[in-house]
Amino acid sequence: MELAIETINLTKIYGNKIGCTDVCLRVPRGQIFGFLGPNGAGKSTLVKMLVGLLYPTSGQARLLGYPLNNIEIKGKIGFLPENFRYHDWLTLRELLEFHSKLYKLSSSKRSKQINAVIDTVGLTGKEHQKIRTFSKGMQQRAGLACALLSDPELIFLDEPTSALDPLGRMEVRRILLQLKDTGTTVFLNSHLLSEVEMVCDTVAFIKGGRILRQDSLEQLQSGEIAVELMLSGINDIVKLALSNIALSLTIDGDIVTAFVNNEDDIPRLAEAVIKSGAHLYEMTRKRSSLEETFIELTGGVDH
């Protein structure tokens, strides 16, 4: 398997504080990789080392086959930092011109590429507006446009949707999947587990600077699913029908929680209730398995 990122015992110590320690990650090329952890876990520290903004205290890493800080890879990676502040007195077009010069894009390529990224992030028509007049969501799109300018082979996005409304988030998900389709590797730091679940192929969890687990989303989601059903008329027939589908059941008054192995069992639960003559008032899939894994591994959801 060809790797976009490989780190071997990568460590950053700030004075006597651990940023991250002994990080060994393997990010396959062409995947969307989700990097999850509570506040202060070491996510930004790792990304900053990978993009060359921080020197590691020890350990090694290779990006797109090159050792860290190789100048050649700078033109092949894109980066959207978490708390970016761009030159807000510039217009969007001026900002992108400036960044494309930093990327040393040829003048013939520059204009075409700027138009393309503006279109991709949905800011067409805003080219001549100053960044300072942009809403937070528009600023985040402008940041994403900068990160896409070099047509990167590998892109790091630190909380790319934190300022976006649900529609904006959906749009970013579409962009991420589009990037994946064209072979770009996406390294996504996100607190939004539902988003990670929707787009990522592989996920790693970090806490206290240490990687707790790295696995494919498929593997992480292969655990049990809890489904809560609010019923009236619970009787032995319903219980039997549900227990024929579920691995186990718990009943508390009108609430039945059924644990199933497979997503396809969820509609079967509803059918079983209706066929057995009980009334179904509400049906909720409890926490997603990714969320459960996150809580189990890190001891809590961060906000």
Ligand SMILES: Nc1ncnc2c1ncn2[C@@H]1O[C@H](COP(=O)(O)OP(=O)(O)OP(=O)(O)O)[C@@H](O)[C@H]1O
């Ligand atoms: N410049 C610094 N000097 C000293 N300690 C730092 C520095 N930057 C980060 N740290 C510490 O390193 C640890 C990891 O921080 P980091 O910002 O990498 O976490 P994070 O997972 O990105 O957090 P968040 O989700 O809140 O952005 C924290 O304990 C933090 O206080």
